[in-house]
């Protein structure tokens with residue numbers, strides 16, 4: 343099978359700071375990749391390159407055999423992106439915002455309207471479709487962002503910490519949705535710090551540290567390599583330099599003893 347996404351020797355620096363050092367990764371149709379790493383490891387940078395939002399990188403990225411540098415627009419059309427943080431246009435309503443994003447993908451207005459109605463209703467937000475988003479809670483905004491990423495029914499779905507702000511029931515819904523989409527053959531690239539969820543939704547976990555891939559395999563494979571542990575423990579084993587309880591002690595002592 344041919345990879346749907348192929349990253350070759352990806353390198354990216356911000357000024358003198360090299361964030362991605364040599365990332366090569368082939369992702370196959372229908373895979374759910376859990377892309378994990380410590381704060382600042384370079385997950386969002388990788389995602390932004392994949393989505394065509396960062397163009398000054400070295401190495402190559404192919405999506406559906408198309409080199410991102412040569413035809414970023416057609417690649418963008420096949421990707422749905424739910425960003426970690428986004429500026430939602432507060433003055434707009436979800437209807438206006440989603441009509442706008444849908445039109446960027448060349449969707450017809452009636453199709454967009456129907457999907458907005460159905461998806462907002464499914465999220466219990468049918469009353470909010472025509473309300474300005476400046477009054478929305480974090481979770482409500484996140485739901486609009488999720489709808490915006492999925493509206494055009496993309497083949498590749500890139501989710502950067504998609505569950506932030508969502509309540510427990512909404513988390514269950516999104517987990518279930520990810521499984522359904524993967525069964526339909528969608529490829530999902532899922533960045534998160536929520537190890538228990540990554541462990542459950544991903545069929546392949548890629549761990550980056552210091553700009554390189556340090557582990558790549560199914561959760562079962564990582565457990566075998568690292569001993570029979572949770573993903574949280576595997577993550578700590580591979581990424582933590584200091585004892586985590588030692589760090590907690592330092593923080594506690596800093597406020598209690600000075």
Ligand SMILES: Nc1ncnc2c1ncn2[C@@H]1O[C@H](COP(=O)(O)OP(=O)(O)OP(=O)(O)O)[C@@H](O)[C@H]1O
Nearest residue numbers: 356357361379380381382383384385386387388426
């Ligand atoms: N626009 C930018 N200019 C300069 N440095 C940046 C920029 N964006 C990111 N960085 C730096 O690049 C590194 C990687 O950032 P990135 O957001 O990719 O990490 P991440 O793995 O997504 O982190 P987190 O888990 O905290 O979201 C960090 O050190 C960050 O400070």
